[in-house]
Amino acid sequence: MPHPSPSRVRLLVSVRDPAEAALARDHGADLIDAKDPDRGALGALPADIVRAIAAAAGDRLSSAVAGEPGDADAASACLAALAGTGVGYLKIAWAPGREAAGLRLPAGLPVIAVLFAEDGPDGADVPALAAAGFSGAMIDTRAKDGRRLTDHLPLPRLAGFAAACRAHGLLSGLAGSLRLDDIPVLAALGPGYLGFRGGLCAGADRTGGLDPQRIAEAARCLAAIVPCVEAA
Numbered sequence: 001m002p003h004p005s006p007s008r009v010r011l012l013v014s015v016r017d018p019a020e021a022a023l024a025r026d027h028g029a030d031l032i033d034a035k036d037p038d039r040g041a042l043g044a045l046p047a048d049i050v051r052a053i054a055a056a057a058g059d060r061l062s063s064a065v066a067g068e069p070g071d072a073d074a075a076s077a078c079l080a081a082l083a084g085t086g087v088g089y090l091k092i093a094w095a096p097g098r099e100a101a102g103l104r105l106p107a108g109l110p111v112i113a114v115l116f117a118e119d120g121p122d123g124a125d126v127p128a129l130a131a132a133g134f135s136g137a138m139i140d141t142r143a144k145d146g147r148r149l150t151d152h153l154p155l156p157r158l159a160g161f162a163a164a165c166r167a168h169g170l171l172s173g174l175a176g177s178l179r180l181d182d183i184p185v186l187a188a189l190g191p192g193y194l195g196f197r198g199g200l201c202a203g204a205d206r207t208g209g210l211d212p213q214r215i216a217e218a219a220r221c222l223a224a225i226v227p228c229v230e231a232a
């Protein structure tokens with residue numbers, strides 16, 4: 001499976017269906033992420049829609065969110081439900097400090113742990129994620145209430161998270177009601193990708209439709225930035 005080059009920060013765009021996947025692909029998304037924006041921060045889509053999104057992503061990497069399970073057993077079931085859909089990654093909510101015993105990760109399919117900014121994650125959470133077998137880690141916001149990632153966590157803390165992911169060989173991501181003007185500041189921290197939904201939708205409404213001009217603008221912005229540190 002291809003892996004994003006560590007030399008630049010990638011653009012992840014969350015999509016709800018194959019038509020949005022094709023739009024994101026055609027306007028410069030690097031990672032096409034299947035997610036139901038009507039069902040909160042990490043609403044999972046049905047497996048057949050995820051499969052169609054992975055196909056529509058074409059030569060782009062794809063991922064799918066698997067939900068917000070309460071423990072390792074439930075997480076294993078959520079991951080298994082989407083394991084055969086053809087996406088390159090699965091993403092699943094994971095509480096900092098959660099007991100990983102009993103977590104069964106799908107063979108050969110990298111899984112990204114999504115930590116919520118409201119829980120105050122930082123780089124100290126990363127070693128346990130690596131030990132649990134996750135291939136990546138990202139921070140997103142749980143409440144889509146207008147507050148952005150940087151309203152919850154200061155930049156040095158985000159930088160520490162990205163650095164810890166690099167140190168442990170994990171792909172890292174930052175998201176949470178990001179806007180285009182967040183790109184230069186957050187990309188400079190060297191995450192593997194920045195994740196968007198609402199900021200690339202018409203009227204910044206994450207439950208509305210994606211705006212192709214905004215996707216293209218985000219892609220242009222990211223392509224122009226060389227991170228101060230190597231992205232991971």
Ligand SMILES: O=C[C@H](O)COP(=O)(O)O
Pocket residue numbers: 012013014033035140141144175176177178195196197198199206
């Ligand atoms: O994975 C990224 C998320 O879909 C971000 O959604 P958001 O930009 O609406 O907070």
